[in-house]
Amino acid sequence: MGINLEEQFQQKIDQEIKIEPKDWMPQKYRHTLIRQISQHAHSEVVGMLPEGNWISRAPSLKRKAILLAKIQDEAGHGLYLYSAAETLGISRDEMYEQLHSGKAKYSSIFNYPTLTWADMGAIGWLVDGAAILNQVPLCRTSYGPYARAMIRVCKEESFHQRQGFESLLVLSKGTEDQKRMCQEAINRWWWPCLMMFGPPDDQSPNTIQSMQWKIKRFSNDELRQKFVNMIAEQIKILGMTLPDPDLEWNEETMQYDFGKINWEELKQVIQGNGPCNKERMDARRKAWNDGEWVRDAANAYAAKHSKQL
């Protein structure tokens, strides 16, 4: 035995060999992944709630069908990710319990309200756009089941972003009221979207280990900068503006400089004091509790039929 298990593990990671469920792995790798994948799954599931608000009030049948398809995808993404987390030895019910008790977190962005129809477009373009930047590198993450789930997610996510932009594009060419609605939605979602990438690198203690294990491949600040560069260009097509007076192209760095993020706000939202934290959790718990009789009935039905066979 020349080298220990932990060194062997790191060698596999360094050689880009994927880790599969039955392989030996450090406990901390397992726990980091359980936390990250389950929070990701929770985010997909809670992420259905702000959009669900607009299903019955979509402006046309076409938009309603699109919104329903998008929300159904998000349910699917949650399921892919829960399955991936389960391969690490946590049960589905345990994960639900962690979400409903408030022990597990989900993306801070879903604690903001969806006040107008334009928010549906802004969520698709900005929130899903930010999510995609995070998710694309995760298709190459070191844990096999997570990477495979992310490939499926990314394939479907691109429609979410495109429909969002297109929906805002329609508003941006509409009446004065529609244009204003479009601009206000962008103003509301811009800063919370920048916060979605997480705290700045020097305050993100887990990043170094996650990068070494190739769970993460880019740091929070790198991805955030990429997002700003991307959106600052795309918004020109909408003829709208971003609510940041400090946003400016920097010839030296060849990047956009941008203003200071209100980290206190992110902290408050994560701690449960965002505008909709309570509403979201109440909705989740209600769905779970109201569904109990269905779960029990299905179990009873299956048990009865397996006896008859």
Add this chain to the structure above:
Amino acid sequence: MKTFIRKFFYGDYGEEKNTASEHNPSRQTINEWPLWEVFIRSKQGLDHKHVGSLHAADATMAMENARDVYTRRNEGISIWIVESKNIHANNPDDADALFDPANDKIYRHPSFYELPDELKHM
């Protein structure tokens, strides 16, 4: 061979240490619907391929859920579902012994045989 397996997870069908089923024996899963593995044939002429897993109370529900979760965009024309506990897999610790013998039988490969260049159609 003794097997004490409490619960099965996708990719975790052995009885080795430090696998998912060893990770946390105190979990509460009494009321949880069983886990199923989903295999999809993407088009006529191709094999069914594993695409993921899901929970369902019985096979009928598993089939319906598989359709909704894994084939929303023409991903398949045929679905197989198998309850995860019915899948058996080799222990990865035995992989060396299991798969190594193939490596020292290079004469099984066509490139082992050196033949004259003028030999055609072979």
